[in-house]
Amino acid sequence: MPIYLYWGDDDYAIARAARTLQQRVLDPAWSAFNANKLDGRHPEAASNAIAQALTPPFGNGGRFVWLADTDWCQRCPEPLLSELTRTLPQLPPTTTFLLSTLKRPDGRLKSTKLLQRHARFTEFASIPPWKTEALLQRARQAATEANVRLDRSALEHLAATAGSDSRQLAQELEKLHLYGLGRDRPLDADDVAALVSTNTHNSLQLADAIRSADTARALTLVSALLARNEPPLRILATLTGRFRIWLRVKLAIACDDRDDRAVAAAAEIGNPKRLYFLRQDVQPLSIDQLRGTLALFLELELALKRGSESAATLQRGAITACRWCASPPTRPPGNLRHMQA
Structure with missing residues (x-):
């Protein structure tokens, strides 16, 4: 019964991580039957998500349930807390239950402490623009994952251009990947400047x-x-x-x-x-x-x-x-x- 809680203001990074997790859990032939995403802002979403998580998967693979924009770690009524206390330990091992929120979990709440015992917490926070080294490291990691070869000057230009926008970083790397196909050398700053949309004001x-x-x-x-x-x-x-x-x-x-x-x-x-x-x-x-x-x-x-x-x-x-x-x-x-x- 893997349970995950993704939180932070980088909603694009959360969505990408959720897709990766879903692909790892589901059998593609049965994904239409075993994938559920619910909007945690709806009153009935919590009970529906728990019910789906308790349901065994159809066919092969596991079941993936994603409760997005949940406020379980900001406020949790006593009836819901009692239901979580009773059901979380009983989730079948074939279910992967993902919770996501843009807000920092409140560690003082009983619901947060309960989830900390059962779930794996991961933060997805935007990098402040003044933390240039962190932006450079993220650009380097994203380029490696996208199989894009960049030299130091290209990485610095990409980090300065994309800034803390992980969505733009991914989109620019898609263009750079296509441009770099078949080239026997890493792309340099001139290559990046020619392709990447430069935001001249920051x-x-x-x-x-x-x-x-x-x-x-x-x-x-x-x-x-x-x-x-x-x-x-x-x-x-x-x-x-x-x-x-x-x-x-x-x-x-x-x-x-x-x-x-x-x-x-x-x-x-x-x-x-x-x-x-x-x-x-x-x-x-x-x-x-x-x-x-x-x-x-x-x-x-x-x-x-x-x-x-x-x-x-x-x-x-x-x-x-x-x-x-x-x-x-x-x-x-x-x-x-x-x-x-």
Whole structure:
């Protein structure tokens, strides 16, 4: 009775993993009879999923039951908890029961603790855009699985282009696989640039524009990101993560810490060789400028969570942050009311 719980905000990765699991469980000739996917948002989905999971498969192979978007690990009524406690240990060994949710399981709930005893939990979280080493590692792994040979420059270009979008990464690798058929050398950055759809606007570029005090470019990037329906809080999360890394590197420089491995670990940088470029980035900035900009981002986040209009808030914030990075005022940027004046 294998039971799995997939959770995280990368819904495309969850769907791919679910398909792989289903193909492993089912006999193709009997898949139409033995595969069930239910929408966990419907009131009757939980009881129907349990009933299907208890049913032996027809013909050969096993039975696959997928309860998607379940909230069993966020809230679970007592009658359902009692039913799960009674039935989960009784599932037949021929059934593979998959639960999926976009939300983090609440470890305090009895239902979560029950599932932890019977199910295998796997997280599918999107990689933040500022974690470039993690994005590069995922691009390398995905290219290997897709049987696409890429050199280092091609991997870096692909990781920068696809970013944290696993759906786009898979689609681009399909094109690169076809293009690379019959070639006796790995694809390079020029090959990737010619085929991969490049998104010229991302939050990391916005961070660089603010760091360089390029107000015009920062405002252009804010407008482009919002036009692409990029969530404002995600934009701020990327900016905060980037400036936090720059601040930690700047503090290491101020302390004359030359242990690159220790600095990289403190800044959550996978490759210590990146410190050379990060040191160049922060050279024109002071610790106070980096701290003040981080404080501004936290105030912007609070304003957005309180219902401030996204475009105006981010535009005012970008202008203030650029001014702060160009020439810090006598006091840190703060109190969004003075930006609205």
